[in-house]
């Protein structure tokens with residue numbers, strides 16, 4: 001694993017750096033493999049990044065967008081990560097509809113939805129065996145409880161290691177989430193973390209010893225690149 005930590009002066013610098021990093025990986029992926037695959041996170045931090053990506057002139061037909069987690073609500077629900085992303089970015093560019101791979105959230109049973117998304121990922125990446133598909137970039141946020149994607153502290157989702165996608169839960173609200181081993185199969189994982197409220201969780205995630213199930217972002221140890229992008233409010237005093 002190649003781990004880097006960058007502390008940027010403020011949120012706009014954080015977004016600019018994240019954009020630069022993603023565009024560089026996009027260019028390399030398209031040069032080397034003819035396409036770029038990215039899984040997005042929800043929450044508030046990445047929204048200005050999605051707006052910035054939507055302002056770019058890119059080969060949209062070569063770009064495929066997935067979500068690393070989703071709230072288990074209809075795609076027109078105000079809490080939907082897909083809705084936030086479409087409004088901030090996808091509805092503003094001519095990306096083919098077939099290149100947008102939303103999490104199914106209208107199944108009666110969330111476990112069926114997780115299995116359906118997993119099957120879609122396997123078919124898209126043409127991976128049937130034990131090997132996990134490899135996305136070019138998985139973008140993650142981190143909650144102030146050190147959760148990431150929808151892998152919340154002390155939940156069953158943290159124990160799932162043999163699947164790509166599972167059901168997560170934040171208290172009673174159900175989620176669909178990539179599992180941490182699937183996240184760890186990505187070529188690059190980029191964390192975007194901003195705000196002073198994230199400091200205590202970051203200190204635990206970066207501590208030499210702490211409980212992974214209490215601080216789930218510690219489980220993200222990809223074989224490829226791990227890039228932590230922090231604003232100064234979150235990361236200026238972090239011992240890395």
Ligand SMILES: O=C(O)[C@H](O)[C@@H](O)[C@H](O)[C@H](O)COP(=O)(O)O
Pocket residue numbers: 041042043044045046069070071081140141142143147148149150
């Ligand atoms: O669906 C979600 O909410 C996200 O995927 C979640 O993991 C988010 O990244 C963190 O909660 C940080 O959220 P903020 O960026 O709003 O702090």
